[in-house]
Amino acid sequence: MRRSDLRRFASRFMIPKGLQMINVLLPLMGAEARLLGHGGIRAVARAAGKSEATVRKGVDELEAGEGPLGRVRRPGGGRKCLAETDPGLRPALLALVEPDERGDPMSPLRWTTKSTRKLAAELTRQGHTVGADTVGDLLRQEGFSLQANAKTIEGKQHPDRDAQFRYINERARQHIDTGQPVISVDTKKKELVGNYRNNGRGWRPGGEPVKVRTHDFLDQPGSGRAIPYGIYDVAANAGWVSVGTDHDTAAFAVASIRRWWHGRGRHDYPQATRLLITADAGGSNGFRTRTWKTELAALAAGAGLEVTVCHLPPGASKWNKIEHRLFSHITMNWRGRPLTSHEVILNSIAATTTATGLTVHAELDTGTYPTGVTVTDAQIDALAMSRHRFHGDWNYTLHPTAQAPDCANEPADTPSQLSTSSLRNPELTGMTHRQLDAMTTALAPELERQREQSRTTRRGGRPSQVPGAGPKDKLTHTDRILATVLYLRKLGPQHLLGQLFGVTTMTISRTIREVRPLLEAHGYRITASTARFRTPADITAFLTEVDSDKIKSAC
Structure with a gap:
């Protein structure tokens, strides 16, 4: 065998050049020497240009049963790794x-x-x-790898989060079972109008992507922003989107709902007397937005509907049905397509469908909706609005008439006649009258002791000659304990408590600072209520409803 034959044999099996001698030639030479028999080792050594000892080593490997690509370097040999x-x-x-x-x-x-x-x-x-x-x-x-951020932390959840979801579901079921409309509303992400990049990909000929501007600056003629506000009819599986061009305000949101009602809602529900709206806790339809409530009151009066609003708990907007039943499908429908004009936006929204039968209507709203509109306390107080017993800040109803529901047949105090006995109602304090009296009896002596110490300090350390002399407190010890309990129950702000007890907000604040440490020292734990009030009239309506429920249960 010639040396060139051995090299051609190795190259035919694509053996790397650096490994030919170490891993291939040695066992090949050994195999050839064995085939030649006596004198084969010498013949192969001459043909390959190697020593007879090298060929004999290959023969020994074959006879020992090692693989043809066996290890040449002994275990542990070679250069050590840097670690x-x-x-x-x-x-x-x-x-x-x-x-x-x-x-x-x-x-x-x-x-x-x-x-x-x-x-x-x-x-x-x-x-x-x-x-x-x-x-x-x-x-x-060491187990490291390239990893991106994981969006898993939802933040602090409200303690009444699950209860509010159950409350919304119960209300929605009641409305749907009686043939009343239930809608989910929200503002979709604002979109740039013009030849701008839109996320997503679509099928096109290879190497021919849609060319768009490199920067998202509103500097080209006809460019602007589109503000889609959506209304999703839960029972009908139908969507309505008003595309605004001005500002995302509460007035724009209610105007979109009004467009839906006159354009479709009243035709789909000709017998409707009530409307349930589920909305996020923030944004243009947030529960703290006063304009949202005043505009809805006007809608209720104009449409003759009893409009009930139930807000999703804070931080739970992704569970709003409109997000995954309407907005997500619109985003998928126009993905990868530049929204060059309002017409393109409207047509893309209107063409959105799903396998479950979703239909969508889209309209352009070119109206002007200025920001910075101020709504006074008097305007809010004048609304025909009743807050629900459960989280009245999240759940409330706006009535179509200028007056609240008739309560003439129910015994109730007017806002100016709310007495201490009314405020001691267990529904407000969260405890029975006996428990409240026991608390007052335990804390009153220490409150009196604090009062005397405060007066002594003001006199420069000189005690009063007559016990109890000096200016009288505007609140009795019983009232001070009751006011603190109502505040810790989170029924309303301090200025509301001041109106109820006929004192200033500063007096209520000082009372809370004095009584709260005593409650904690004696181990009294005051749990927060789910009811929220803003005016004395809200408390009056709440107590009237409580009395009405008691009368019905007794009957």
Whole structure:
């Protein structure tokens, strides 16, 4: 066998050049020598240009049963890896890639991207000469990998979150079972109108993407923003979207609902007397937005409907039905398509359908909706609005008449006649009359002692000659304890308590500062109520409803 024959044999099986002699030629020469028989070792050695000892070694490997690509280097031979020759390399690397909350606050890489090149440069600066590839290998050995942020932290949940969801579902079921409309409303993400990039991809000929502007600046003629406000009919599986061009205000939101009612709602529900709206807790339809309530009151009066609003708990907007039953499908329908004009936006929205039969109507609203509209307390008080017993701040009803529901047949105090006995109602205090009296009996002596100490301090340390002399408090000890309990129940702000007890907000604040530590010292835990009030009239309506429920249950 000639030497060239052996090399051609190795190259035919695509053996790497550096491995021909070590891994292939040795067993091949041994095999040829065995085939030739006596004198084969010498013949093969001459043909390959190797020593007879090398060929004999190949023969020995074959006779020992080792594989044709067997190991030539003995175990443990060769150059050691860098992590073994430099024992401090691995700990130094782990110290650099520790999370920011556990790592070295003075590390130069704390506020930079920790790429393998930057890590290698920093390790080299510390005296550990290493390359980027070796850093990557060490990180993988330690269980590290490239990871993105995970959106899993929802923030602090409201304690009544689940109860509010159950309340909304119960109300929606009652309305749907009786043939009354239930709608979910919200504002979709504002969109740029013009030749701007729109996220998503669509099928097009290869190498021919839609060309759009490189920057999202509103500097081209005809450009602007589109504000889609959606109304989703839960029972009919139908959507209505008003695309505004001015501002996302409460007036615009209610105008969109009004358009839906006159354009479709009253035709789909000709016998409707009530309307249930589920909305997010914030934004243009938030529960703290006064304009939202005044505009809805006008809608209720104009349409002759009893409009009930139930807000989703704070931080739960993604559970609003309109998000995953309407808006998500609109986004999928126009993905990858530049929204070059309002016409394109309207047509894309109107063409949105689903396998479950969703239909969508879209209209352009070019009206003007200025911001900064102020609604006074008097305007809110004049609304024909009743707050529900459960979370009256989230759940309320606006009546179509200028007066609240008739309560003439029910015994109730007017706002100016709310007495202390009315405020001691267990529905407000969260405890029975006996428990409240026991608390008052336990705390009253200490409140009196505090009062005398305060007066002594004001006199410069000179005690009064007549016990109880001096100016009288505007609140009795019983009233002070009751006011503090109502405040800790979170029924309303301090200025409301001032109206109820006929004192200033400063007096209520001072009372709470004095009584609250005593409640904590005696182990009294006051749980927050789910009812919320803003005016004395709200409390009067609430107590009237409580009395009415008691009368009905007794009957």
